[in-house]
Amino acid sequence: MNRLPFLSTVAAVLALTASLAYWGIQLFTPPQRQIAAVPVQQAPEAPIDLARGLFGGQTAVAAVSNFQLVGVVASRAGQRSVAIIVANGEPAKAYPMGEEVAPGVTVHDVQARHVILLEGGVQKRIDLPAAEGVSSTTTAPLAPVNQPTLTPPPAPAQPAPSATPLVTPPPGTPVGPPGQLAPAQQPTTSR
Template identity: 50%
Template structure:
């Protein structure tokens, strides 16, 4: 029994030391670094034309046109007014809408967001958009942002500033007419 107070003091000192160490670590710990998620792999959609030959079907579109390079596409939401930016044989790029002639005998048949179909002597050729590191990082379908319509103009005039407003005039019956001082304007 003589050692019970010493043992309790020892346990209390150990508990106090553990508590102080815990709270000191909580107070002086370094902030946690942000953890970047792993990069999402880019999955390209399978082409329907590529799968047509698997089951005996014929591909209606030729693989690619070698002397034409699709540099960019400005695709309209409704499909009309789309423009393809095409470079021919290393020449400067030209913006062409559907139905325009790229070279003699070669016309733009269709403009899609990722490819263009060219008609050359009865043969349809498909030109894919040039693969770019930045383009691969972007999703296939970009959201279209439509600006909100402007609010309709108000037909009610704005209120007048308080210093320009005058006090309302009240009329009293003829028998009780009293003189009122004029309002003070600053």
């Protein structure tokens, strides 16, 4: 029974040490700062219209009502192409790429059958109206007619101009021999 007083003293010392450690930690630790929960914002829905053009699909194009495409002079290089546009009911004017058609509206791209205008960062497409009975292709230049023939000095051999069209017709367009008009097409509607 000698051991009972010794074990009770050791137990009391351990309890006193644990109690002092607990209250010492409670008194000397800084107070915990309040942490505000971060509000979770719902992700915006992905705009499907912007993704349509990724793999060759048609992009949604807003209708342009105050501009009408009358003609196009498209060059092979693309930088010297010109669009002939009627803007706001005024007479038709030729606008090269990059020129301002109206305040805030510039010619962004000129293709064989359409023009892309850039208005405030939004691209708008204007299609060339389909003309019945008229070919949309061009051929090699024709020889001069009824002009006197002069014998020019011999020149170094130059390759003959190619008979390829200057403007490639859209797929499915019937094309006849050079110098002959292609059959009239029915206008297609794009959606």
